[in-house]
Amino acid sequence: MKGHLRRWGSSVTAQPSPISSSQTIFSGIQPTGVPHLGNYLGALREWVRLQDNATEGTRLFYSIVDLHALTVPQDRCQLKKWRREAFATLLAVGLNPDRSTIFYQSAVPAHTELYWILSTVASMGYLSRMTQWKSKLQLPENTSLDHSAARSKLRLGLFSYPVLQAADILVHRATHVPVGEDQRQHLEFSRYTANSFNHLYGHIFPSPEALISPAKRVMSLKEPTLKMSKSHADSRSRILLTDSPYDIHRKVRAALTDSDASITYDPVRRPGVSNLIEILSHLDGRSCDDLSLEYKSASLRALKEDLAGRISDHLQGIRERYYSLMEDNSGYLDTVTEQGAQAARANADVTMKQIRKAMGL
Numbered sequence: 571m572k573g574h575l576r577r578w579g580s581s582v583t584a585q586p587s588p589i590s591s592s593q594t595i596f597s598g599i600q601p602t603g604v605p606h607l608g609n610y611l612g613a614l615r616e617w618v619r620l621q622d623n624a625t626e627g628t629r630l631f632y633s634i635v636d637l638h639a640l641t642v643p644q645d646r647c648q649l650k651k652w653r654r655e656a657f658a659t660l661l662a663v664g665l666n667p668d669r670s671t672i673f674y675q676s677a678v679p680a681h682t683e684l685y686w687i688l689s690t691v692a693s694m695g696y697l698s699r700m701t702q703w704k705s706k707l708q709l710p711e712n713t714s715l716d717h718s719a720a721r722s723k724l725r726l727g728l729f730s731y732p733v734l735q736a737a738d739i740l741v742h743r744a745t746h747v748p749v750g751e752d753q754r755q756h757l758e759f760s761r762y763t764a765n766s767f768n769h770l771y772g773h774i775f776p777s778p779e780a781l782i783s784p785a786k787r788v789m790s791l792k793e794p795t796l797k798m799s800k801s802h803a804d805s806r807s808r809i810l811l812t813d814s815p816y817d818i819h820r821k822v823r824a825a826l827t828d829s830d831a832s833i834t835y836d837p838v839r840r841p842g843v844s845n846l847i848e849i850l851s852h853l854d855g856r857s858c859d860d861l862s863l864e865y866k867s868a869s870l871r872a873l874k875e876d877l878a879g880r881i882s883d884h885l886q887g888i889r890e891r892y893y894s895l896m897e898d899n900s901g902y903l904d905t906v907t908e909q910g911a912q913a914a915r916a917n918a919d920v921t922m923k924q925i926r927k928a929m930g931l
Contacts, residue, residue: 593628595620595781596744598635598675598735601649601656604892606808607881608788608798610663611852616748616783618664630670631742631914632660637675637682638735641706641728655896658903659811662892671917673910675738680918684737687925691766692733696759703728736760740775741918748781771928774921785852791825794841812889815882822846822878827870835862843870850877853884 597617599605605614621630634656639649653674660672675681704713707723715721739747739760747757757780764775790796792807800808806821813821827842835858837844844858847865850873851858865873895903925931 593745594631594743595624595628595746595748596631596633596739596742596778597748598633598638598738599656599660600639601634601636601653602639602800603652603655604810604812605656605659606798606800606810607849607885608808610811610888611785611788611849612750612783613748614660614663616781616785617660617670620748620781621665621670624669629742629917631744631917632665632670632672633675633738633914634660634673635675635738638731641725641731654903657907658892658895659888661895661903661906662888663811667906667910671910671913672906673914674907677907677911678741678914678918680741680915680922681734681737683922684741684918684925685734687929688733688737688740688763688767689730691770692730692736692763693766696762697729697732700732700755700759702732702756732756732759733763736763739778740764741921742914743776743917743921744778745776746781747778748783750783750787754780754782771925774924774928786848788849788852789841789845791821791845794826794845809881809885811885812892813885814889815878815886818882818885819875819878822874822881823871825874831870833862833865833868833870833873835859843873846873846877850880853880 597613599609599613617630617632624630634653636649636653639652657672657674661667665672698715701711703724704711704720706728707719709717709719713720715724735756736759739757740763747760749757757778761777764777768775788798790798790802790807791809792802792804796802798808802808806824809818809821825842825846827846828840830840830843833843833847834840835844835847837848847858847861850861854861856864
């Protein structure tokens, strides 16, 4: 979980079947303000789909994981603003607080209580092999804790945050966690930690399964070999969900392609054009190969104009709902926030009572 807004969270087919009753879905996203198109296509739209397709008995928990954001220094005023923007976005994209429990991680103390308990069974060796803390410190994947740079730069929170991530999932007894392929490693750690605890204290935690998002990673418009990110220096590299139609067209027109005027789908040799086709595929529903055939005789300018129009139309309702929520003075957003926190605390407390009894606390 990600200076830019990151999804995370938990093996199934690319289009998982509707979730059946008695199952619990959990996922979280870091608060870094308004999400970009990659966050939406890769995670948030899938959360809404899972909500809308779930049977009546399914429970859904979606969290703004603000404690995870603290693995890097935060400005308090900026973080407070980003938390609220992220929460409003979840409602704007279609999450229904009457159907899904939406809450701030920090509003549920059981997350950190279980984090400590799981720390007593979590494997240091396993954590040392995970890639996230190495990539955050810009260290090679084969870096060990014996590395001098790791010893000087690594903080406990960054090293052990997969344990908190496991606690996020397990405290709500989640059976399914929607994640991107790049987060599968963290779910495997959660499963391993759950099994270790169950072996010592009896079966309390289910073994959560991953729901892999059908959407591939959306790449940067300016560096199409890199994932779209809010940390990129060029704001034209990403499209925010609140961008105006003018800004969307401006950014798509400036998207990096290549000198070949034709349109073909070849992610290896033509990553820029292929990224545009993939984004259109996510929104259009047709395959990249079908789209490349349709645009075979079109110009790159025509492809970009069509794509920009499709993105703008798709995001219009989200953008309008977001600003309506942020400008509302009735206290609705605060009410939904507190209702979500109360529901999440009640659910987590059920788990913690079982754990305390099993451990003799």
